[in-house]
Amino acid sequence: MKKILPTLIVSALLTSCNSTQIQIDETPAKPNVKNIIMIIADGMGPAYTSAYRYYADDPKTEEIETTIFDKYLVGSSTTYPASVSGYVTDSAASATALASGIKTYNGAIGVDTNKNKLETVLHRAKKLGKKTGVVVTSQVNHATPASYISHNEYRRNYNELADSYIDNGINTDVLLGGGWKYFIRKDRNLVNEYKAQSVHYIDSYQELNNLPKNKAILGLFADEGLVEAIDDVDKYRLSTMTKAAIPQLENSKGFFMLIEASQIDWAGHGNDINSAMAEMTDLEKTLEYLEVFVEKNPDTLVVLTADHSTGGLTVAANGIYEWKPQLIRDLQQSSNSIAKYFNKHELSPSALSEKLAGIEVSKIEADNIASIKTIAKKKLSTYLSLSQEQKKGQYKPNVIKEINIAIKKLIDKKTNTGWTSGGHTAIDVPVFAFGTEKHRFSGAIDNTDIAKTIFKLLEEK
Ligand SMILES: [Zn+2]
Incomplete structure (x- = not known):
């Protein structure tokens, strides 16, 4: 809000001011952020x-x-x-x-x-x-x-x-x-x-x-x-x-x-x-x-x-003009916790689809994740059979992590989500x-x- 001050007061206050009118801002000159x-x-x-x-x-x-x-x-x-x-x-x-x-x-x-x-x-x-x-x-x-x-x-x-x-x-x-x-x-x-x-x-x-x-x-x-x-x-x-x-x-x-x-x-x-x-x-x-x-x-x-x-x-990848977030809207748990479940349970298209809140999963897709799980389990048992000395400097295979990565990739494929970096x-x-x-x-x-x-x-x- 602006206010016009009478000329007299202004000239009394501001000797160097030649203007007959001066605008004074009534809002605080400086903000007050509490x-x-x-x-x-x-x-x-x-x-x-x-x-x-x-x-x-x-x-x-x-x-x-x-x-x-x-x-x-x-x-x-x-x-x-x-x-x-x-x-x-x-x-x-x-x-x-x-x-x-x-x-x-x-x-x-x-x-x-x-x-x-x-x-x-x-x-x-x-x-x-x-x-x-x-x-x-x-x-x-x-x-x-x-x-x-x-x-x-x-x-x-x-x-x-x-x-x-x-x-x-x-x-x-x-x-x-x-x-x-x-x-x-x-x-x-x-x-x-x-x-x-x-x-x-x-x-x-x-x-x-x-x-x-x-x-x-x-x-x-x-x-x-x-x-x-x-x-x-x-x-x-x-x-x-x-x-x-x-x-x-x-x-x-x-x-x-x-x-x-x-x-x-x-x-x-x-x-x-x-x-x-x-x-x-x-x-x-x-x-x-x-x-x-x-x-x-x-x-x-x-x-x-x-x-x-x-x-x-x-938000969309692979040259496809589509992004389908609706497929993950109903998901109520992380892919990590789904991976923990499938570490202990059998992977089938229907079981995967159920855990993924209804995302359609083909037999090929389910088999792919199942084989990743099998390979990771084999690697883990090989690792566990090594002596303490042999284990040194070796990375312990993580089955849940491998299943999780595969599930995330499946979600990316279904929703057409892209990533360029970790x-x-x-x-x-x-x-x-x-x-x-x-x-x-x-x-x-x-x-x-x-x-x-x-x-x-x-x-x-
Ligand atoms: Zn970071």
């Missing part, structure tokens, strides 16, 4: 959000419904790491860029190319008196969350990273995800150390319903990453954790929160379209909750991006934002711009 929620959908390149639109499409209607991702798309981001690592980033370098605004080498956690520690937006928010929260579906000391919370020259120093969460001073008011293996060890029990610092510890999703107010929370729900969404007792566990975390973080000074849909990336590495879409469904549910939260709390900003794309997913790709990723100041993330930006803008927003009052 809460900032940063979401990283690990590995979710643009093919994933396109795929999800068709996967989520209601086939009973003529139109293709837009998704919550379409609704809040504001631009795209480059993801390349520091030049020493080329053009293709890993999650550590990208998360460090998103958290600190500085590009670094692949594998670096919150340190620059000279291994100097970097301040992150989470650290700054804490320093400014805001509460901080981290909610992820990986282990809490995995690359992305660790890059916001801590510093280490190498992402796989998992125990060191977990130790640093305590040793550098606890800087999260809520920390939820997996990681028993790293927090409860023979040499050190970090859970007990958290408890000694009056942090409330939980280890089951049920306890999320009953968190004590005004206490910091540590919630660990798995040895490493959480069970993948499609097989978990709570298929919407990211959404469940987020819903529980936010009331703990709300306070008069606001909060900064990192949410990571960690396992979209893992599904991408596994070239597993079924699991990727299940992880995205959980993320969509999380966004739907946050949309309502922002409506009620308009001084909140939500920014969502991916750190990179994974797997080189393509790793990351350097394609630009989409950026989504809603709530106050969302326009600050629009257009073609770089991943470091996201941190730079968040730093500015934290300082602006």
Whole structure:
């Protein structure tokens, strides 16, 4: 809203102003962002959000419904790491860029190319008196969350990273995800150390319903990453954790929160379209909750991006103009758990079809998977008959893994899904934002711009 000030007052205030009228903006000169929620959908390149639109499409209607991702798309981001690592980033370098605004080498956690520690937006928010929260579906000391919370020259120093969460001073008011293996060890029990610092510890999703107010929370729900969404007792566990975390973080000074849909990336590495879409469904549910939260709390900003794309997913492949996500919409378990079943049960077209929620399976296709299973079992029994000495340096055949790969390939063939890699790709990723100041993330930006803008927003009052 604009207001015209009388000439007299203006000339009294502004001696150098020759104009007879001056426009004063009555909206606050600087924004007031109270809460900032940063979401990283690990590995979710643009093919994933396109795929999800068709996967989520209601086939009973003529139109293709837009998704919550379409609704809040504001631009795209480059993801390349520091030049020493080329053009293709890993999650550590990208998360460090998103958290600190500085590009670094692949594998670096919150340190620059000279291994100097970097301040992150989470650290700054804490320093400014805001509460901080981290909610992820990986282990809490995995690359992305660790890059916001801590510093280490190498992402796989998992125990060191977990130790640093305590040793550098606890800087999260809520920390939820997996990681028993790293927090409860023979040499050190970090859970007990958290408890000694009056942090409330939980280890089951049920306890999320009953968190004590005004206490910091540590919630660990798995040895490493959480069970993948499609097989978990709570298929919407990211959404469940987020819903529980936010009331703990709300306070008069606001909060900064990192949410990571960690396992979209893992599904991408596994070239597993079924699991990727299940992880995205959980993320969509999380966004739907946050949309309502922002409506009620308009001084909140939500920014969502991916750190990179994974797997080189393509929505249709092999020169065929067809993608058939409807075939996997009704699947209620992962190909890995179907593989575990067929490790113990006979593979037939009808049994496979039943487990694959009705996908038609021919005898040739079933026989192919059965022979892969037979060969893998033979290799395993040969391996097991070797002496300890002979086993050294040999890879132990994994029958379930072999069946799983064959099932995933069958699903790809049926749905016509393509993959070009088991790793990351350097394609630009989409950026989504809603709530106050969302326009600050629009257009073609770089991943470091996201941190730079968040730093500015934290300082602006
Ligand atoms: Zn990855």
